[in-house]
Amino acid sequence: PACPRGHVTPEEGRLQTASPAIPTVYPHQPPAPLYPPPRLWVARISMLGLHSEGCSFAEPLTLTGAVDGITGSGKTMALCHAVHYCFSQGWLVLHIPDAHLWIKNCKELLPSSYKPARLDQPVLASQWLKNFGVTNKHFLSEIKTTKSYVWTKRESTEEGRPLGELVEKGLTRVKSSSDVMGALMRELRTQCGGPGGPRLAVAVDGVNALWGRTTLRKEDKSEVLAEELTVVHNLRKMLKNDWCGGAIIATLSQTGSLFTPRTAYLPHSLLGKEGFESLEPFIPVPVPPYDEKEFESCYQYYVERNWLQHPYGHTEEGKKELIFLCNRNPAIFERLCASL
Numbered sequence: 001p002a003c004p005r006g007h008v009t010p011e012e013g014r015l016q017t018a019s020p021a022i023p024t025v026y027p028h029q030p031p032a033p034l035y036p037p038p039r040l041w042v043a044r045i046s047m048l049g050l051h052s053e054g055c056s057f058a059e060p061l062t063l064t065g066a067v068d069g070i071t072g073s074g075k076t077m078a079l080c081h082a083v084h085y086c087f088s089q090g091w092l093v094l095h096i097p098d099a100h101l102w103i104k105n106c107k108e109l110l111p112s113s114y115k116p117a118r119l120d121q122p123v124l125a126s127q128w129l130k131n132f133g134v135t136n137k138h139f140l141s142e143i144k145t146t147k148s149y150v151w152t153k154r155e156s157t158e159e160g161r162p163l164g165e166l167v168e169k170g171l172t173r174v175k176s177s178s179d180v181m182g183a184l185m186r187e188l189r190t191q192c193g194g195p196g197g198p199r200l201a202v203a204v205d206g207v208n209a210l211w212g213r214t215t216l217r218k219e220d221k222s223e224v225l226a227e228e229l230t231v232v233h234n235l236r237k238m239l240k241n242d243w244c245g246g247a248i249i250a251t252l253s254q255t256g257s258l259f260t261p262r263t264a265y266l267p268h269s270l271l272g273k274e275g276f277e278s279l280e281p282f283i284p285v286p287v288p289p290y291d292e293k294e295f296e297s298c299y300q301y302y303v304e305r306n307w308l309q310h311p312y313g314h315t316e317e318g319k320k321e322l323i324f325l326c327n328r329n330p331a332i333f334e335r336l337c338a339s340l
Contacts, residue, residue: 027134069287072331086201099209120178140164182234200246207250211275289328310340
């Protein structure tokens, strides 16, 4: 069945076809189940729980949902499901697909022109601005800036200009793209959720990276702290929950996380004391392995599509062995079937 607009509960555990808007919602490389077509996901209770258990997104206050679970349980897909839902409801979406990319393997690191103590990541920031513009194209001409921004002695963005002009500045003047991201986030915090303003969904995959250690180094070979990065500084402000009229949806991910135990997955273990206190209060949204109905839907799909080709895998005994080997973990189950 097509993905229902309200994600109604009768569809729990069944495979759903995502809408054709996926390339717009996720202009970056989307998760594997959504690229290439057919774009499918299992309507899991954890996904529906993001808006059925308190995160209904109907409250005037900003609600924070923290998605946690063991590696491979489907946290990123739960986040994508929530982002897709918000987009379909006409919300403005600020999506960070993988926060860990901002704290490691950065190709270019420059001193900030706005505040020398901080460091800019112009290439990553310009790529993000381009994707933000694709997802929220219809909002860029509606929302106007509430203050003037000076980029150089000769270049500035005046008050009352469309938000699209701000985004375009970050694309044409890449050196200022990190500061443009900060200005953009400030405008969204100020205007979204207000009278006549759109609702705002802030979605961050791997939010624990914002309070973790980095692999980046300064010119003197000393370690770059996460809070010294302009983008991380501004993202932390977006997650403060001191604005209204929206929702903050964040996943806690061990995959890609630096200097943390591989078995850690609970919020306090991954966020640390500072990160945990910064996100509070939040609604925990655990993502467990597949239940029986969810596993059966995925198993039958693999069989029908001939992804599970081994004859023994089609038998009841073979299915029991697969359940034993993967413990209904979605990622492990997919890897097992890929070789059969």
